[in-house]
Amino acid sequence: MGILIIGIGNTLRGDDGAGQQAALLLADVLAGDDVDVIACHQLTLEMCESLARATTAVFIDAEYGGAAGEIRLRSLVPAGADLFTHDLIPETLLSAALALYGRAPEAWMYTVCGEDFGYKEGLSLAVRVAVNEVAQRVTRFCRTAVPDAQLSGA
Amino acid sequence: MTKTITIDPVTRIEGHSKISIQLDDSGKVTDAHFHVTQVRGFEKFVEGRPFHEMPSLTARICGICPVSHLLASAKACDGLLAVRIPPTATKLRKIMNLAQIAQSHALSFFYLSAPDLLLGMDADPAERNIFGLMRVNPELVRGGVKLRQTGQQIIELLGGKRVHPSWIVPGGVSEPLTEEKRDQILAMLPEAIGIAWTAYEWYAEEVHKFKEEIESFANFPTLFMGLVSPRNTLAMYGGDLRVVASNGAVLEDHRQAEDYLSIIAEKVEPFSYLKSPYYKPIGYPSGIYRVGPLARMNIIDHPGTRLADAAFEGFKTLDRQSSFHYHYARLIELLYCFERTEQLLHEPDILDRHVRAQARPNAEEGVGISEAPRGTLIHHYRTNKDGLITYANLIIATGNNNLAMDRGVLQVAKRFVDGERLNEGMLNRVEAVIRAYDPCLSCSTHAVGKMPLEINLVAPDGAVVDTLTR
Numbered sequence: 001m002g003i004l005i006i007g008i009g010n011t012l013r014g015d016d017g018a019g020q021q022a023a024l025l026l027a028d029v030l031a032g033d034d035v036d037v038i039a040c041h042q043l044t045l046e047m048c049e050s051l052a053r054a055t056t057a058v059f060i061d062a063e064y065g066g067a068a069g070e071i072r073l074r075s076l077v078p079a080g081a082d083l084f085t086h087d088l089i090p091e092t093l094l095s096a097a098l099a100l101y102g103r104a105p106e107a108w109m110y111t112v113c114g115e116d117f118g119y120k121e122g123l124s125l126a127v128r129v130a131v132n133e134v135a136q137r138v139t140r141f142c143r144t145a146v147p148d149a150q151l152s153g154a
Numbered sequence: 155m156t157k158t159i160t161i162d163p164v165t166r167i168e169g170h171s172k173i174s175i176q177l178d179d180s181g182k183v184t185d186a187h188f189h190v191t192q193v194r195g196f197e198k199f200v201e202g203r204p205f206h207e208m209p210s211l212t213a214r215i216c217g218i219c220p221v222s223h224l225l226a227s228a229k230a231c232d233g234l235l236a237v238r239i240p241p242t243a244t245k246l247r248k249i250m251n252l253a254q255i256a257q258s259h260a261l262s263f264f265y266l267s268a269p270d271l272l273l274g275m276d277a278d279p280a281e282r283n284i285f286g287l288m289r290v291n292p293e294l295v296r297g298g299v300k301l302r303q304t305g306q307q308i309i310e311l312l313g314g315k316r317v318h319p320s321w322i323v324p325g326g327v328s329e330p331l332t333e334e335k336r337d338q339i340l341a342m343l344p345e346a347i348g349i350a351w352t353a354y355e356w357y358a359e360e361v362h363k364f365k366e367e368i369e370s371f372a373n374f375p376t377l378f379m380g381l382v383s384p385r386n387t388l389a390m391y392g393g394d395l396r397v398v399a400s401n402g403a404v405l406e407d408h409r410q411a412e413d414y415l416s417i418i419a420e421k422v423e424p425f426s427y428l429k430s431p432y433y434k435p436i437g438y439p440s441g442i443y444r445v446g447p448l449a450r451m452n453i454i455d456h457p458g459t460r461l462a463d464a465a466f467e468g469f470k471t472l473d474r475q476s477s478f479h480y481h482y483a484r485l486i487e488l489l490y491c492f493e494r495t496e497q498l499l500h501e502p503d504i505l506d507r508h509v510r511a512q513a514r515p516n517a518e519e520g521v522g523i524s525e526a527p528r529g530t531l532i533h534h535y536r537t538n539k540d541g542l543i544t545y546a547n548l549i550i551a552t553g554n555n556n557l558a559m560d561r562g563v564l565q566v567a568k569r570f571v572d573g574e575r576l577n578e579g580m581l582n583r584v585e586a587v588i589r590a591y592d593p594c595l596s597c598s599t600h601a602v603g604k605m606p607l608e609i610n611l612v613a614p615d616g617a618v619v620d621t622l623t624r
Contacts, residue, residue, distance in 0.1 A: 045265065045284065046303045049296075099288040100296050 002034035003142050004054035004105070006090075008061045010041055015114025015127045018062040022110075025135040035142050043088040045096060052101030058138055059090045059109040062127075066113035069126030071134060073150045076107040108151065110134050173563055173584055181573030186564040188556070188588060189426045197546045205234050205515065205541050206324055212533065212548065218261070221254035221309060222526035222551070224322040225391065226533040229411075231324030233520025234537060235513040242506040243326030245498050248391040249339075250312050250322065251524060252498075255390060256346075256491040257305025258527035259447070259484045262592040263353070264298020267481055270586050271360060275367070276579035294356070297349040301488065304346040308495070311335045326510035336499050343496045350488040351461055357485055358468050364478060370569040371587045372477030372562025375400035377433050377443035378452040379417075379554065381525050382408070387458030388450060388490055390525040397433060397443065398453045400475045405433070411523040414532055418549065430556045431549055442561065445529025445554040446591065447483035448474075459493035462486050477562055480590045515541045526551040528592055552593040562587045 007023025010016045023039035030037065036050065051057055063072065078095035088096075094104040112130045114123075123131060137148050176185040200211055209227040213220035225247060232239055239247075269282045272291055280286075288295050312331070313319025321328050361368075378400070381393035395417060397406035406417055420429040421438045433441030443449075452474055456463050465486045472479050498504065515537065522533045529551035536545035566587040570580045 046299050046306065049299060049303065096285070096288065099285070100292050100299070 002055055003036070004050055004057045005030075005035060005037045005138060006043070006047065006057065006059050007037070007039045008041075008043060008059065011121060012119065014116040014118050014120045015068075015112075015123055016062045016117050017121070018112040018114060018123060018127050018131050019060040021123060021128075022060045022112075022131045022134050022138070025131070026138055029135065029139050030142055033142055043090065043093050045088065045093070048093050048097040048100060051093060051097040051105060051107075052103050054105040057090075057094075057105045057107040058141070059107065060134060060138070061109065061111050062114045062117075063111035064114065064117065067126075068113055068115035068124060069130040070113040071130050071150075072111045072113070073148055074109055075151065076109050078104045108148070110138070173588070175563075175567045175571055175584070177571075177573035183564070183567045183571050183573070186567040186584075187425050188560045188563045197548055200543050200546050203543050205231055205520075205535060205537050205543055208533075208535060208543065208546075209322060209324065210320060215548075215550070219254060219258055219526050219528070221250055221313075221319070221322070222524065222531050223533070224319070225251055225524045226522040226526075226531045228322045228324055229522025229524060230520040230533040230535050231522070233522065234515050234517050234535065234541070235324055235511070236516035237325055237511040237513045239326040239511050240506070240508045242330070242503050243509040243511075244392070245501055245504055246312065246327050246331055246509060247322060249495050249498050250309060250319075251391045252491040252495050253305045253308035253312070255305075255525070255527045256488055257302045257309070258592075259488050259491070260298050260301035260305060262527070263481060263484050263488075264295060264301070266592070267586075267589055268294065268298070270582070270589070271357070271364075271481065275582050275586060276577075279578060279582070282582070294353070297353055300349055301346055301353075304342050304492070307342065308339050311339060323510065325512060328510065330507045330509045331505055333505055336504060340496065340499050343492050346492045347461065347489065347496075350485065350492060354465050354485045354489060357482065358465075361472070361479075361482060366569070367583065367586070368473055368476045368478045370566050371583075371590055372558055372565060373473065373475055374561065374565065375475055376558055377405065377436075377441070378449035379406075379433075379443050379445050380450045380453050380530055381523065382454055383458070384408075385458075386453075386455040388454055388462075388487070388494075390491075390494075392524075395523070395530070396453045400452075405435070411521045411532075414521065414523065414534070414549075418532075418554075420549070420553075426556070426560075428553055428556050430560075431554050432557060439557055442557040443554065444477070444558045445551055446480060446527075447487050448477060448480045449529060450525065451479075451483045451486065457486060457490045459490050459497065461493060462490035465489055477558065477587065477590045480592065484592070528552050529554050552591070555591050555593065559588055559591055559593065562591075 005023055005026050007019035009019040011020055020039045023037050027037040076090050076094060078098045079091040080095055090109055094107055098104040112127055112134060114127050116124050141148060172189050174187050175183055178184045196215055208231060209224045212223045212227045215223050265284050269287050273282050273286055309319060313321035377397050379397045381389040382396045383389040383393050394408040394410060395406060398404050409417060417434055418431050419434045420431045422429055432438045433443050451469055457466050469482055469486060519536045524531055531551045532549040534547040535543055538544050563584060567584050570583045
């Protein structure tokens with residue numbers, strides 16, 4: 001497996017669904033590429049097997065705080081090993097992949113700042129625009145292997 | 155001077171609860187209770203909804219076992235339609251239920267309970283978790299991950315998604331199985347069966363190390379209830395109700411779903427939001443009964459598949475009334491689920507395209523019962539002439555075990571807790587007796603972040619005598 005994309009979020013809580021929405025867009029756009037896409041409500045331990053097989057993992061999630069639609073990007077490293085399996089974070093999942101399968105991929109995390117996390121389906125306008133941009137940036141990486149410029153602060 | 159110890163929340167279970175332990179002047183346990191601290195209200199707020207929405211609505215009761223609710227609800231709705239669903243639909247529903255039970259059992263045994271079993275009840279809580287287990291026995295965890303994945307993938311292949319699939323509908327299922335998907339599922343099964351057998355063989359050796367826990371983890375006579383096939387083998391989807399006493403006496407045999415109200419009644423206790431069902435002919439609280447893997451092993455003649463039958467021979471040598479053996483029974487059922495799925499997928503009509511009976515409502519009352527991972531699950535609906543729900547009674551698998559869990563907490567606390575000298579291992583055993591039942595109190599409501607655990611020993615004047623925190 002090449003690249004693994006995991007979009008996380010609750011689509012019944014407004015902008016919290018940003019990660020899932022981005023993953024669904026990418027599943028369409030990248031169908032046929034050497035890319036696996038998972039759109040999920042939350043991370044589960046079973047995903048660490050797929051992670052261990054990937055060369056690169058890209059997580060996408062919503063974030064609370066910040067200007068609506070602001071996109072943040074950071075590198076991830078395996079960390080943490082004492083959390084309950086109900087609140088797994090990407091770093092812990094990478095840590096589990098390393099512990100169980102002997103390797104964890106290079107990994108990044110895109111987050112999109114939301115503004116409305118109420119009980120509703122659908123994203124606010126600013127978040128919808130940001131989700132499209134994240135999808136374009138991830139697609140560009142998948143097709144060119146050039147890391148996102150934001151990673152180096154450019 | 156009496157004192158109370160509170161364990162709040164109980165960890166590594168699905169949902170939120172607490173345990174209170176009452177001590178006397180000398181620090182000895184005098185009483186203990188298991189409290190479920192959340193209220194859901196599904197039975198009330200579904201009133202007025204069209205009956206055909208019930209499978210989707212009630213599946214939201216749980217994020218771990220939505221398939222169980224889908225099935226029991228769809229069966230109750232089949233009753234409202236008064237239809238007999240196509241035989242292939244029955245087999246496909248059975249496969250999804252087996253996959254659901256397998257993935258849930260894998261979660262319970264490998265993720266939640268194995269840390270106690272492998273690392274020890276007295277191990278440091280910072281290590282006594284799935285990540286601690288990875289360091290000590292990564293192969294066991296990899297096996298658990300693979301088994302859970304297999305169950306989830308079967309559900310996804312059949313229903314389109316792993317959680318809350320909408321494929322099970324009143325009258326059958328919405329789509330037939332394709333040859334490609336059947337072959338995909340069949341290809342996964344040999345590895346899953348191999349892993350389940352290896353885990354069983356390992357645990358069959360390990361179990362003898364837990365003599366004290368076996369003797370005191372809800373080890374008392376109760377009744378056992380569940381569904382059985384006409385030949386008294388495991389029946390996870392269909393079958394009839396059977397109630398058997400600890401001494402093997404059969405109190406109810408091959409009773410139909412519609413008869414459940416003559417067998418079970420429910421009592422409300424002021425200390426818990428979870429109702430306490432009991433066996434009606436004996437009354438409350440003597441009519442205490444257990445459901446789930448341990449109960450199912452106690453009501454059948456044998457499971458009905460090759461390896462599960464072989465493992466059952468080992469079970470028959472155990473002290474069969476100890477709730478500690480829920481773990482053992484769960485491993486037998488893991489084997490059964492994958493073996494039985496293989497059998498069903500080889501049925502000649504499994505790819506038949508007629509999988510749904512169409513009908514308008516023909517009855518105003520329907521009862522659906524199936525076996526969920528944690529035990530017998532009952533959905534009972536009444537509607538008006540327009541098909542709108544006027545009454546819903548849901549007896550959830552975990553609820554059936556409420557009395558046994560409550561009494562089990564007292565037994566294990568009396569055995570292990572010394573109020574003058576609290577330690578982590580004592581209190582973990584009190585939690586572990588609950589964990590053995592794998593209670594699913596509410597999977598769909600989760601605390602944000604890491605759940606704290608604080609155990610206070612409090613004097614009647616409010617002074618905190620001792621505290622343990624996690």
